[in-house]
Amino acid sequence: MKREKFDLLESTCVPLPLADIDTDQIIPARFLSATSRDGFGKNLFRDWRYDKKGNEIKDFVLNRAEYGGAILVASSNFGCGSSREHAVWAIADYGFRVVISDSFADIFRNNALNNGLLPVQIPSEMLSELTAKIIANPDLIVKIDLERQLISADENGISVPFAINTFRKQCLLNGLDNIDYLINMRSRIIEYENSRGGPG
Amino acid sequence: MLFQGSTMEPLTLFDKIWDAHVVKSVEDGPDVLYIDRHYIHEVTSPQAFESLRQRGTDVFRPERTTAVADHNIPTTDQHLPIRDSVSRAQVETLEENCRTYGIEHFGIGHSGNGIVHVTGPELGYTLPGMTIVCGDSHTSTHGAFGAIAFGIGTSEVEMVLATQCLLQVKPARMRITVNGSLRKGVTSKDLILYIISNISTSGAAGYFVEFAGEAIKGLSMEARMTICNMSIEMGARGGLIEPDEITFDYLSRITSFNSNPEAAKLTEKRLSLRTDPGAVFDRELEFDASSVPPMITYGTNPGMGMPIDGIIPDHEQSGTDNAGSFNKALEYMGFSPGMKLLGLPVDYVFLGSCTNGRIEDLRAFTAMVKGKRKAENVTALIVPGSQQVAREAEKEGLTEVLREAGFAMRQPGCSSCLAMNDDKIPPGKYAVSTSNRNFEGRQGPGARTILAGPLAAAAAAVTGRITDPRDLTTVYDL
Ligand code: SF4
Numbered sequence: 007m008k009r010e011k012f013d014l015l016e017s018t019c020v021p022l023p024l025a026d027i028d029t030d031q032i033i034p035a036r037f038l039s040a041t042s043r044d045g046f047g048k049n050l051f052r053d054w055r056y057d058k059k060g061n062e063i064k065d066f067v068l069n070r071a072e073y074g075g076a077i078l079v080a081s082s083n084f085g086c087g088s089s090r091e092h093a094v095w096a097i098a099d100y101g102f103r104v105v106i107s108d109s110f111a112d113i114f115r116n117n118a119l120n121n122g123l124l125p126v127q128i129p130s131e132m133l134s135e136l137t138a139k140i141i142a143n144p145d146l147i148v149k150i151d152l153e154r155q156l157i158s159a160d161e162n163g164i165s166v167p168f169a170i171n172t173f174r175k176q177c178l179l180n181g182l183d184n185i186d187y188l189i190n191m192r193s194r195i196i197e198y199e200n201s202r203g204g205p206g
Numbered sequence: 207m208l209f210q211g212s213t214m215e216p217l218t219l220f221d222k223i224w225d226a227h228v229v230k231s232v233e234d235g236p237d238v239l240y241i242d243r244h245y246i247h248e249v250t251s252p253q254a255f256e257s258l259r260q261r262g263t264d265v266f267r268p269e270r271t272t273a274v275a276d277h278n279i280p281t282t283d284q285h286l287p288i289r290d291s292v293s294r295a296q297v298e299t300l301e302e303n304c305r306t307y308g309i310e311h312f313g314i315g316h317s318g319n320g321i322v323h324v325t326g327p328e329l330g331y332t333l334p335g336m337t338i339v340c341g342d343s344h345t346s347t348h349g350a351f352g353a354i355a356f357g358i359g360t361s362e363v364e365m366v367l368a369t370q371c372l373l374q375v376k377p378a379r380m381r382i383t384v385n386g387s388l389r390k391g392v393t394s395k396d397l398i399l400y401i402i403s404n405i406s407t408s409g410a411a412g413y414f415v416e417f418a419g420e421a422i423k424g425l426s427m428e429a430r431m432t433i434c435n436m437s438i439e440m441g442a443r444g445g446l447i448e449p450d451e452i453t454f455d456y457l458s459r460i461t462s463f464n465s466n467p468e469a470a471k472l473t474e475k476r477l478s479l480r481t482d483p484g485a486v487f488d489r490e491l492e493f494d495a496s497s498v499p500p501m502i503t504y505g506t507n508p509g510m511g512m513p514i515d516g517i518i519p520d521h522e523q524s525g526t527d528n529a530g531s532f533n534k535a536l537e538y539m540g541f542s543p544g545m546k547l548l549g550l551p552v553d554y555v556f557l558g559s560c561t562n563g564r565i566e567d568l569r570a571f572t573a574m575v576k577g578k579r580k581a582e583n584v585t586a587l588i589v590p591g592s593q594q595v596a597r598e599a600e601k602e603g604l605t606e607v608l609r610e611a612g613f614a615m616r617q618p619g620c621s622s623c624l625a626m627n628d629d630k631i632p633p634g635k636y637a638v639s640t641s642n643r644n645f646e647g648r649q650g651p652g653a654r655t656i657l658a659g660p661l662a663a664a665a666a667a668v669t670g671r672i673t674d675p676r677d678l679t680t681v682y683d684l
Binding site: 007023024025026028030031034035036038039040041042043053058081082083086087088089090091092094109111112113116117120121171172173174184185186187188189191192194195198199 | 238250256260261278345360364368375377443507526625633645652
């Protein structure tokens with residue numbers, strides 16, 4: 007299947023500098039009963055975003071008019087906890103295309119990459135600096151250049167490289183679907199099975 | 207030869223299993239890893255099947271996938287149709303998908319039904335040396351048998367359905383050696399909460415952890431599963447333990463194991479399922495089991511744990527960098543630094559989940575409450591991990607003892623562990639839970655979860671307060 011290509015993104019950011027944000031916060035379990043991938047964005051961070059009556063909690067960052075954009079700037083160990091891919095679907099469905107942090111939970115990172123949501127990992131000091139700059143100036147435009155593996159915010163002189171493995175990068179840049187990649191390898195997989203004495 | 211012997215460079219058990227399952231290495235990318243056993247459940251699989259259909263692809267090896275409904279099923283009246291229409295649709299979708307693709311399915315009420323990580327080992331599907339995945343982070347549980355087992359997302363569930371393979375970057379290796387032995391009244395749950403409170407909820411991120419040492423070797427299979435189950439709570443990709451006498455003993459008691467042709471082969475190659483002496487780990491940690499007390503958590507991640515009679519630290523004492531997150535957690539829990547939790551009245555007690563819903567946990571809980579009464583102020587949810595656990599509890603007379611003490615046994619399922627069904631803890635209420643996550647709202651919006659082992663849960667259930675199980679009885683020599 008074809009996926010959206012990712013190369014360059016320029017956007018303002020939404021800062022959420024809390025550590026260990028788990029997938030139960032990103033999308034609470036009671037919203038997981040759907041059997042499709044769509045519509046999870048409206049419940050993103052549900053219990054931080056709305057009170058029990060369903061009213062917006064004014065000071066939560068997603069409800070604040072000054073912040074917006076396609077980049078979520080989080081903090082360490084983002085996406086820990088459950089393996090629910092619904093967390094990634096919720097973030098992407100809400101409109102984010104990138105999450106920046108100094109560390110991600112392993113399953114979350116894989117899930118993000120499998121859905122074209124780019125997890126960008128930068129050193130802690132740079133993350134703190136970036137977060138502070140965004141809070142000081144919510145209109146700050148941050149540029150994510152996947153090809154060159156670089157985050158920059160020119161007028162502030164921020165320019166930080168980030169790592170991503172070549173295979174994942176190529177998949178994202180070309181909108182390739184890695185399930186197709188594996189399906190095309192089936193004969194190779196059968197060879198492997200035979201080398202172990204058959205598929206059983 | 208599936209696994210390399212020890213004549214070559216010394217290897218870790220993790221490396222041996224992983225390397226034997228690599229179909230292809232992608233340069234500067236993930237490995238194509240073959241998966242021996244795939245478990246699925248109703249919540250994280252429907253979108254995978256849907257996408258498979260859109261692709262027009264079949265399920266490559268349906269005999270390697272096993273399904274159970276567990277996450278959102280009710281724990282009462284399981285013979286009736288599920289009342290919640292959305293949950294019912296999800297459970298029915300699983301059943302239908304399994305029928306369409308020829309996948310074995312243990313639905314609600316089936317004698318083989320239960321929480322996926324409890325039933326897999328019971329059914330004899332989880333075996334040493336395997337690669338095992340499931341769209342659920344606690345798949346790490348199966349590592350207790352000396353397998354590489356880890357949680358995956360729904361896109362990856364689809365990958366496995368379509369090709370029996372996954373694209374995975376090989377994690378780094380960590381070994382956690384636990385010396386000595388656990389003191390009386392201290393369970394494997396306390397040990398793992400202790401380890402996580404020491405290294406934090408992200409302390410093992412990027413690693414696959416081997417648990418080793420005298421204390422681990424001394425644990426039963428059930429207790430080992432509790433340890434590996436919670437390895438994900440320290441951020442690890444998974445945890446595993448070398449298979450030994452105890453492992454093969456456990457397996458030999460499973461009917462299907464002895465009739466399985468793999469069993470003979472496995473018994474033959476068991477000596478190669480070891481970490482070679484001198485094998486190198488990327489990180490090594492050591493703990494002393496005799497210094498582990500009964501533990502509880504006071505915050506909103508499993509790393510925020512302390513001795514049951516301890517004092518809540520402030521953020522600096524706790525070693526947390528992010529003061530904002532730490533204080534937010536305490537505020538949510540209604541606690542403050544310097545507070546003692548011993549004696550705190552509690553509203554709910556939950557015994558169950560893939561962490562502590564096995565027969566041994568029920569035995570421990572029952573031994574503790576035997577001859578006592580459930581406290582008036584406590585609502586107790588006693589949820590066996592599987593139908594088999596429920597049958598065993600009945601047979602051993604545990605159900606009867608519990609009934610006499612005022613506890614009713616529910617039907618199996620994930621239940622209050624993630625509260626997708628009706629087993630929710632009301633806002634603001636305190637629950638002592640034997641599950642694995644104390645995240646905000648995990649057991650229901652506003653619920654306040656205190657994680658503990660089955661003995662501490664039992665002590666709370668009969669006293670109505672946080673109580674050190676060692677103060678209550680001498681029965682805990684289990
Ligand atoms: S019992 Fe809890 S942790 Fe275990 S599989 Fe069910 S929801 Fe997940």
